[in-house]
Amino acid sequence: MPVLDLGGILLVSIQGELADNAAVDLATDVTTAVSTTGARGVIIDISGLDMVDSFLARVLAEVAASARLLAAQAVLVGMRPSVAITLVELGLTLPGLETSRTVAEAASRFGVEIREDPERRAARGTDRTPT
Amino acid sequence: MSTDERTETTLPVRNDTDLMAVRQQVRAMAQRLGFGLVQQTKLVTAASELARNTLVHGGGGSVSLEPTSDGDGREGLTLRFVDEGPGIPDVELALRDGYSTAGGLGMGLSGSKRLVNDFSVDTAPGRGTTVSITLWSPLAPFGRR
Ligand SMILES: Nc1ncnc2c1ncn2[C@@H]1O[C@H](COP(=O)(O)OP(=O)(O)O)[C@@H](O)[C@H]1O
Numbered sequence: 001m002p003v004l005d006l007g008g009i010l011l012v013s014i015q016g017e018l019a020d021n022a023a024v025d026l027a028t029d030v031t032t033a034v035s036t037t038g039a040r041g042v043i044i045d046i047s048g049l050d051m052v053d054s055f056l057a058r059v060l061a062e063v064a065a066s067a068r069l070l071a072a073q074a075v076l077v078g079m080r081p082s083v084a085i086t087l088v089e090l091g092l093t094l095p096g097l098e099t100s101r102t103v104a105e106a107a108s109r110f111g112v113e114i115r116e117d118p119e120r121r122a123a124r125g126t127d128r129t130p131t
Numbered sequence: 132m133s134t135d136e137r138t139e140t141t142l143p144v145r146n147d148t149d150l151m152a153v154r155q156q157v158r159a160m161a162q163r164l165g166f167g168l169v170q171q172t173k174l175v176t177a178a179s180e181l182a183r184n185t186l187v188h189g190g191g192g193s194v195s196l197e198p199t200s201d202g203d204g205r206e207g208l209t210l211r212f213v214d215e216g217p218g219i220p221d222v223e224l225a226l227r228d229g230y231s232t233a234g235g236l237g238m239g240l241s242g243s244k245r246l247v248n249d250f251s252v253d254t255a256p257g258r259g260t261t262v263s264i265t266l267w268s269p270l271a272p273f274g275r276r
């Protein structure tokens with residue numbers, strides 16, 4: 001799972017089916033990258049995930065918690081509506097995780113401007129265009 | 132509907148690669164049965180939780196996927212998670228949000244129950260655990276629930 005350095009912030013895009021050990025590796029990789037790059041923020045894009053169960057939710061929460069201990073903030077982006085509905089009913093609202101609508105919006109929290117490519121915007125489906 | 136779709140499938144649950152296969156098969160079967168995206172996601176998520184329990188708490192086992200219908204044209208999918216592990220001594224306690232004997236989040240059993248229409252646990256200490264769930268499609272216009 002690639003961790004991109006956007007200059008002061010990191011972007012992690014989680015794609016497709018994730019095995020448990022891959023999720024745990026991801027948490028280690030992200031935390032290590034925060035430390036080596038000194039990043040202030042970590043954007044976790046989960047628009048590629050069609051399911052989040054309690055195992056993965058826990059991994060995400062742990063990434064956010066260890067990032068915070070390293071003085072970086074994790075921001076979750078791109079959760080599909082069907083995943084959000086399911087997570088809430090499962091009983092997991094991920095209270096410790098900051099969220100943003102788009103990668104660009106998350107990046108701007110850290111003063112980093114990135115242009116959103118049209119495909120990514122299309123991938124958000126029914127979301128309204130931010131004003 | 133072809134006979135193929137009505138056939139029961141049994142998958143092993145022995146490692147976390149098997150968990151991925153379970154999620155994929157449940158998703159594919161739910162799609163074939165015409166479940167909507169939210170329903171698919173609920174069922175796949177419940178399946179992931181319960182299959183992981185079979186693996187982690189039950190020491191491994193299997194899951195069977197069985198399409199059903201209720202005669203009113205309503206389609207359902209029944210999933211049965213079977214292991215021969217230690218069993219659950221107190222099911223009511225295990226179904227409490229946040230209860231875990233393994234340092235987990237303790238949301239798998241209780242949360243899965245909320246995600247599906249039918250949920251039952253058959254277990255006895257030393258004799259293993261079977262958890263059965265069914266999700267029904269909301270298709271029938273005036274269907275019973
Ligand atoms: N198949 C099983 N065999 C034995 N015990 C189980 C099984 N499934 C669930 N349990 C028990 O029920 C508890 C709650 O399960 P769950 O809600 O999924 O939480 P978690 O898996 O995070 O511990 C488990 O900690 C375990 O004690």
Ligand SMILES: [Mg+2]
Nearest residue numbers: 180184239240
């Ligand atoms: Mg569990």
